[in-house]
Amino acid sequence: EIASCLVGSEMCIRDSVYIDYNYGMNLLLLQSETIQNNVATIVGRQLEHIIQVQRLTKGDTLRVGEINGDIGLGTITCLNNTSATLEIALTAQAPSPIPLTIVLALPRPKMLRRILQTIAAMGIKQLHLVNSNRVEKSFWQSPLLTSEAINDELILGLEQSRDTLLPSVHLHKLFKPFVEDELPSIVGNSPAIVAHPMSCLLYTSPSPRDKRQS
Numbered sequence: 001e002i003a004s005c006l007v008g009s010e011m012c013i014r015d016s017v018y019i020d021y022n023y024g025m026n027l028l029l030l031q032s033e034t035i036q037n038n039v040a041t042i043v044g045r046q047l048e049h050i051i052q053v054q055r056l057t058k059g060d061t062l063r064v065g066e067i068n069g070d071i072g073l074g075t076i077t078c079l080n081n082t083s084a085t086l087e088i089a090l091t092a093q094a095p096s097p098i099p100l101t102i103v104l105a106l107p108r109p110k111m112l113r114r115i116l117q118t119i120a121a122m123g124i125k126q127l128h129l130v131n132s133n134r135v136e137k138s139f140w141q142s143p144l145l146t147s148e149a150i151n152d153e154l155i156l157g158l159e160q161s162r163d164t165l166l167p168s169v170h171l172h173k174l175f176k177p178f179v180e181d182e183l184p185s186i187v188g189n190s191p192a193i194v195a196h197p198m199s200c201l202l203y204t205s206p207s208p209r210d211k212r213q214s
Contacts, residue, residue, distance in 0.1 A: 025049050027162040028064045028074065028086075029155050035066060035088065040074065042084040050076075050084055064088050065164040067155070094164040098123040101186060105132040106171075109142040113153055120157025120167050128186070130172040140173060 028050075030040050042050065050056050056076055064074035064086065070093055074086035102119060106112070106129045119127055131140070143149055150169050158164060172178040 025053070025159045026063065027071065027159050027164075028062055029159050029164060030064060030066050030088075032066060032069070038088055039077075040064070040086045040088050042086060043082065047082075047084055050079070051081075062086075063162065064090070065094070065158075065162070066090060067158075067164055068166055069164055070094065071162065071164060095123060095162070097125045097165060100124050101126040101128070103128045103130060103183070103186070105130055106135045106139050108136075108139060109144045112142075112144055116150060116153035116169070117157035117160070120154040120163070121161040123161065123163060125165060125167045126170075127167055128170045128172060128178075130178050131175045145171060 025046070028042070028046055030042075034040050034042070050062070054062065056062060056079070058076050058079050061073050061075050063071065065071040070090035072088060072090035072092060074088040076084055077087050078085035102124060104115070104127065107115060112129075116127075144153070151166065154167055154169070158166070172182070
């Protein structure tokens with residue numbers, strides 16, 4: 001259900017990733033504007049996770065990353081019910097992206113939420129959502145299709161897989177112009193795979209360069 005058409009220069013999938021849709025977090029992913037002089041301020045959902053799930057306290061360390069930037073560690077220097085302050089050191093690069101593009105008929109919002117998280121966790125960086133004769137018009141009115149809402153779901157997936165590189169999501173409300181004018185340039189000289197709409201399992205071994213320690 002995740003793919004109607006898969007396009008990629010080579011077929012490789014990142015190490016198996018377990019997606020916890022209860023929003024477990026393996027990496028605290030930071031917005032650039034929350035970081036000043038290697039100090040980050042944490043509020044909201046991420047603060048709640050630090051306090052209630054990870055049960056961290058002042059002086060503890062955790063994995064952190066900057067969106068579209070590097071990965072490292074953060075040390076909690078101040079923690080209360082409204083915010084946390086971290087001293088961070090970002091010393092490692094994000095994992096390599098998967099050279100795979102997904103073209104997908106827009107699913108119902110509940111399924112789209114999971115798909116956005118899943119493709120981000122898998123390391124896929126290009127997703128095209130298109131219209132089709134089986135896509136209900138109401139799907140295009142979903143508040144989940146705003147840039148902010150899409151990014152929120154992608155960030156949840158990146159936090160699962162300890163990645164920082166935000167995928168690009170493209171919306172195409174007109175099927176025929178997309179297929180005729182845009183899809184050929186997306187495919188290029190790469191192999192294209194059309195998944196069966198009723199039953200399809202795609203499994204490919206991970207590339208050695210995508211192997212990394214847990």
